[in-house]
Amino acid sequence: MTDSTRILDAYESETPARDAAGDEPRAAGGGGGPSAREPLVVAGLYVASILGALVVSAILVVVATDGSARDVFTALLDGSLRSPGAWGLTLTTAAPLLLVACGSIVSTRAGLINIGQEGQVLIGSCFAAYVAVRLGTPGWSVVVLSLLAGAVGGGAWAGVAAGLRRWRRVPEVLTTLLLTFISFPLITYGLSQSWLLADRNTERRNQLNTGEQLPSDALLPDLRVFGNDIDTGFFIALGLTLALAWMIARTVLGVRIGMLGLNPRAAQRFGVSSERLTTWALIGAGATAGAAGGVLLTGGAAGDRLVFGFAGNFGWDGLLIALLARNRLLVAIPMAFVFAMLRTGSSFLAATGVNRTMTDVVQALLVLALLVPPAILFVRDRRRSLRAAAEDGV
């Protein structure tokens, strides 16, 4: 993550404390209004920019198609929450997104820029599919092994980038990205070879390059609540996120990771082995993304078999969630839910005559809108403290 956001995080967490202690009034206010209004300003900014994004999307719907914006909105809500069984599906969809996001958050906190989650998800799902279809161990052990295989696959794929970073000093921004584009033809190849992933039922295979249908043992069980089937994967994702949040906030390792991201040089002075820790953080992020691929496959959010185009932007979206949550794991949970809502809601869009790609537009606009308020606040606070410093100096 960049310095600016990190400093912003530090700043935000600092300000209320200072106010509560009744320290210098200038710290929060500069020369301006009372700090009691601050939460209102922040909330107002967020509301305004999100509304702005929604208005732009509505204008697009009205101008570019003959649909009405209200229809689109109700369709999205119906598809994601209101229709029978919808919110269970939304939670199931949120699971892989959250898994990808929590891995990315940890690696970003360690100062890495891993943007290859899409490929890591894909490779993870390939490993998971191979184990699920070919291993044939009895009972529930299949699904556990298959998720583990997914994590190993994703971790190995990220490990390539981690190794290149460690031993050849290649920036991981680029390698993770290039590896993603290599993973696409790789899955196509795997799906065309019957000794790898292709369906062994030749009749089906000749129609399409698809993987074999997973045996029912290899599917994650669902939990049925009020007529909604919630996949176990969601609880795995939630549990992992909470565990990682605890790790970051309460353990030595978490402090080391945070220090490494905030100031690598200082971290090394304090005895943090930066090379080893960043390598493992990147591999760990890949492993969670790979596990997300496994959850995607065995949880039923994307069908019951591996097909071409399988990862379906789950990796990219997970990364966006991580970045938008500004590297706070607990914020990523609701964020993942919103992204999942857009996904499940988009299946209801067809009835309104508006193309599904509209949800991509809405999503991207929301992402941009969520970027603006913290940036504005940061610039404002920066200016205020500079002004205050100048007054002091004279």
Place this chain on the structure above:
Amino acid sequence: MDFFHALGDIFSAEALYISTFQLGVLFAFAAGGEWVAERAGTLNISVEGMLLAGAFGAVVGNHLVANSAAGLLVGALFGLAVGALQANLSHRLTANEFVVGLALNVLVLGLTAFLMTSFDIGGARASTWTILLLSEIPLVGEALFARPWPGYLVYSLVPLLWLLVYRTRWGLEVRAVGEDPQAADVSGIHVNARRRQAVYLVGLTSGIGGAFFVLGQVGSFQSGMINGRGFIVLAAVIFGGWTLRGTMTGCALFGLVEALTIATSVQGYRIDPFILDAAPYAVALAVVLLFAARVRQPRALAVPFVRGLT
């Protein structure tokens, strides 16, 4: 041997050099601008979106005025618009440049796909200008001197960029900003303004590159047409070690790799499509593996600048 026979076949066909040039132009425009931006210390991964916006702009402009020059212009403006968003969000508002870049890539991809299904905008193609005599040169004549007219712009791009970066005050300031923003700031250079301007430049050139891809190569707009080439551009800049000459060599190399994958399948050699699809990215990966450690990147690359910090 069979293998060398095949290689001879492929390398003696004009088609190889033609597609190398075509793809090279796409890469060169985008990478030229991106090189300037990276010298200014900003790594913008929205090149992908800029190229796609440029390609979309080309069909829109051609649809509005029915003229390929208009297509090129609108393409450049669309690219510039993406650049303007990227620049102002990340170097005025200090939002994370990678987040902005990713979001813009998604936005452009979604928006163009959405608009394409909503409007029927048709295709666009630029006329070919053939230069007498020169185009008769065997093997590479047609590839270099009988091209769709926007392709010739690439011959002026390189000297212009060189002059801009190495022989103007602006270029000096851009390089200073990329090396040591604090020092540049102290000496009175507006760091973030230079970075914004550099991003406008990459938006403009990438827009032209994307527009050329439509006008000179594909002839119509497809949603997946850029397909990660914007990221190859980033690899080309690293390959070039942040020099103009190296970056352009990288563009030619990546153009050649992609042209080779096209040529082998066109000439009927049965190579697994998996290898062909992966080749450009695998080569890019190998190239950064070999070169990244040997060259020195701009010291403030991808480090945001906020006055008074550090």
